[in-house]
Amino acid sequence: xSTSLQxxxxxxxxxxxxxxxxxxxxxxxEPATPVIQLPPPFANSKAFALQEISRYDERGPAWYWNxxxxxxxxxxxxxxxxxxxTGKDYANNATHNIPVDRFIGPACVIDVAAKAKADPxxxxxxxxxxxxxxxxxxxxxxxxxxxxxxxxxRKGAAAYLNAGADGSHTPGFDPKCVPFLAKxxxxxxxxxxxxxxxxxxxYRFDPTFPCHTxxxxxxxxxxxxxxxxxxxxxxxxxxxxxxxxxxxxxGSPLRVLALVPA
Ligand code: MN
Numbered sequence: 001x002s003t004s005l006q007x008x009x010x011x012x013x014x015x016x017x018x019x020x021x022x023x024x025x026x027x028x029x030e031p032a033t034p035v036i037q038l039p040p041p042f043a044n045s046k047a048f049a050l051q052e053i054s055r056y057d058e059r060g061p062a063w064y065w066n067x068x069x070x071x072x073x074x075x076x077x078x079x080x081x082x083x084x085x086t087g088k089d090y091a092n093n094a095t096h097n098i099p100v101d102r103f104i105g106p107a108c109v110i111d112v113a114a115k116a117k118a119d120p121x122x123x124x125x126x127x128x129x130x131x132x133x134x135x136x137x138x139x140x141x142x143x144x145x146x147x148x149x150x151x152x153x154r155k156g157a158a159a160y161l162n163a164g165a166d167g168s169h170t171p172g173f174d175p176k177c178v179p180f181l182a183k184x185x186x187x188x189x190x191x192x193x194x195x196x197x198x199x200x201x202x203y204r205f206d207p208t209f210p211c212h213t214x215x216x217x218x219x220x221x222x223x224x225x226x227x228x229x230x231x232x233x234x235x236x237x238x239x240x241x242x243x244x245x246x247x248x249x250x251g252s253p254l255r256v257l258a259l260v261p262a
Pocket of ligand 1: 073077078079196224251
């Protein structure tokens with residue numbers, strides 16, 4: 001057997017035999033799923049909706065199916081580089097033409113849950129990432145960097161979006177941390193438990209929305225509204241995050257799975 005054939009056989013054996021755990025990093029997609037809310041004058045995205053076509057009835061006696069409606073950036077979803085003006089001119093920057101090997105990578109999970117619990121406006125700094133690297137090793141190229149905040153454990157849209165008169169208060173990235181991850185570590189992208197990859201207050205930052213501006217400006221991706229990051233080790237898991245193949249899509253809801261060594 002060739003080495004790659006053996007590797008794949010061992011992978012399947014681990015998944016079927018139980019040596020490898022498959023963890024679902026996806027939130028349920030339903031009308032109550034929180035969607036980012038932009039202030040006027042900006043346009044907003046639709047919430048998720050199911051419209052029944054038939055359910056074993058006169059409209060279709062033996063079959064059940066629905067139409068679905070939602071924005072691309074609803075629930076657990078993928079942000080493509082074309083989502084942001086800084087990423088609009090890259091080749092292969094939309095959901096249908098990104099090379100598919102870039103959807104799969106090792107996961108580096110940075111646990112800042114205690115800090116985010118103490119301060120909803122907590123920002124991940126380069127220093128915190130470097131401290132993580134001193135314990136777990138350098139973040140490799142082509143990695144998904146997932147930020148565990150336990151924010152997905154908040155119940156209901158109000159607590160999850162945590163909006164005040166001055167906008168949302170949710171954790172995110174310090175502006176200086178983003179070029180470090182994108183350019184000095186050459187990651188695939190970042191994944192977060194909040195409704196978007198930027199902090200709730202990031203409209204005030206310089207640059208505004210630094211994670212979107214710099215990640216997508218570096219041809220990198222985002223994964224938003226992840227959950228179950230508390231079930232992942234700091235290193236060793238592999239994440240699969242392929243968006244729907246929407247032609248010229250800026251992102252899409254997706255199912256994110258992690259393979260975790262038992
Ligand atoms: Mn998004």
